[in-house]
Amino acid sequence: MGAIQDAKFVQLAERGDVKYADIEVRLSGHETPLLASFAWNGGDPQLASVYRKEASRELDWYDNSLHSAYVDLTAELFDNGRGELGIGSRDDFAAEVLSHPNVRRELGELGRS
Numbered sequence: 476m477g478a479i480q481d482a483k484f485v486q487l488a489e490r491g492d493v494k495y496a497d498i499e500v501r502l503s504g505h506e507t508p509l510l511a512s513f514a515w516n517g518g519d520p521q522l523a524s525v526y527r528k529e530a531s532r533e534l535d536w537y538d539n540s541l542h543s544a545y546v547d548l549t550a551e552l553f554d555n556g557r558g559e560l561g562i563g564s565r566d567d568f569a570a571e572v573l574s575h576p577n578v579r580r581e582l583g584e585l586g587r588s
Contacts, residue, residue, distance in 0.1 A: 478502050478562050482572050484581035485510070496520055496585075498578055499528065502562065510545060511572050520582065522569035524549045 481501040488495050494516050500509040508528045513520035526545040553565040562568045572578060 479571050479575065481577075482511075482575035483577050487515075487585060495523065496582060498572055500525075500572055509548070511569075513569070513573075515582070520569075520573060522565060522572075525552055525568075 479500055480503045483499050485497040485499050488497060493514055496513045496515040498511045498513065500511050502509065510526040510528050511522060512524045512526070514523045515521070525548050527548050529544055529546060552562065553568075563571075573582070
């Protein structure tokens with residue numbers, strides 16, 4: 476596949492009673508980063524959602540409801556099974572994100588703590 480240029484762990488967040496590992500993903504040939512959110516409780520992370528990150532420091536330094544800083548692309552990207560933007564299937568994309576050295580190291584450290 477090879478569409479992922481870079482991936483980095485952003486945060487571990489709790490939404491409801493589920494922990495999510497949020498990972499920023501930069502695709503080759505695309506300027507706008509994606510945010511891949513994986514449901515994760517120390518075991519195998521499961522891809523929950525993929526968002527296009529449209530946050531702007533000029534607009535989003537406070538809670539700005541004038542626009543959507545994160546647009547959910549999950550259905551658009553994976554419902555046909557092919558994957559858009561050259562990222563392959565949902566499983567292929569998730570595996571490539573999780574195998575990125577930066578992500579694997581960060582999640583490994585979180586799993587030990």
